[in-house]
Amino acid sequence: MNNTRFSVSLHILTLLARAGDELLSSEQIAASININPVLVRKELGNLRKQGLVASREGKNGGSYLNKPARDIYLSDIYLAVHQQELLAKSKNKPSTQCPVGKQINAHLTHLYNNVEKTLLTQLAKTTLRKFALQFG
C-alpha cells in the first residue's frame, strides 16, 4: 500500500474529524502534515470525488467531512487512495515463450486480489471516529 498518500489522507481526515463543524483551510492542514498546501488540495480533491469530504470555496472557505466520522471506514480511505492503481495494470512484460512467464501475471493478479480483499476486511474494522479518538 502506498503509505505516503494513505497517511496523508488519513491525517487530513483525522484533522477534519476533530474539527467538527469548523472548516479547515488547506494551509492549516498542510501545516500539521508539514507538506505543501497544493498537495493537500489535490488529496482533498480526490477525497471529495469519493464523497468523503466537501469543500467551500472563497473567503473563510475550507473543507469538512461529508459524513459522520463513524460512517467512514479506513477501508474507504484505502480505496479512495488506490482507486487509480487498482486499475493500472503492471507494465512488466514477461516472456511469452516461457510457461511461467506467460501465466505469471494472471496468477499474481489473483494473489494480489485475494490479499487486498483481506486487507480491506481488516481496515473495515476501524472507523475514522475510532482512529481520531486515539488522539484524546
Place this chain on the structure above:
Amino acid sequence: MNNTRFSVSLHILTLLARAGDELLSSEQIAASININPVLVRKELGNLRKQGLVASREGKNGGSYLNKPARDIYLSDIYLAVHQQELLAKSKNKPSTQCPVGKQINAHLTHLYNNVEKTLLTQLAKTTLRKFALQFG
C-alpha cells in the same frame, strides 16, 4: 507492498521450484522475467541472504532452492523483500505543535503493523509449491 520486487522474487522462485535439481543461470531467469540479469542476481543475493536459495559460482553455475518448495511460504518471500523497508522509518515530519501531527506517526505505525500481520497470515496460507503447481 512493493509489487515489483515481490513479483520478481516470486517469479524467480517459481522458476527454481519447477527446475528441481537443475541449476538456473541469472540469464535464463532474466529471459523469462524480461529484465536485466544483474537485477536478477541482486534479488537472488537477497533471497540467498534469507536462506531461500543457494547459488553455485563458476562455469555451469546457477541458483537453486535451498529448501523444499513446500517449506517456503509466500509470507517468507514477502518478508525477504520487505526486510529493509520494515526498518526504514517514514521521512515525513509532521508538526510537533499539533496534537494530531505529533502523535500520528505512532498511530500509523501501530495500524500498519496490524495490517501487515494480517497480510502475513494470509500469505502464509500458500506455499511456493502450491503456487508453482498452478503452472501445470
Place this chain on the structure above:
DNA sequence: CTAACTGTAACAAGTACTATTACATTTAAT
C-alpha cells in the same frame, strides 16, 4: 587455461513523487 558463470560496485537512464509557482474562480465581509 579457458569459457561460463556469480557477486558487486559504480554509474546512467528513466520514472515517479513532491514542491513550487501561477492564476482563474469563488465567496465573505466591509
Place this chain on the structure above:
DNA sequence: ATTAAATGTAATAGTACTTGTTACAGTTAG
C-alpha cells in the same frame, strides 16, 4: 462594488527512487 482569503487546477521544476547498463574481479567445470 471592492477587497481579501480561500479553492481548484495546470504547468513546471526539483528530488528521490527504481531500473538498466557496464565493468570487472572471483570462482569453477571441463
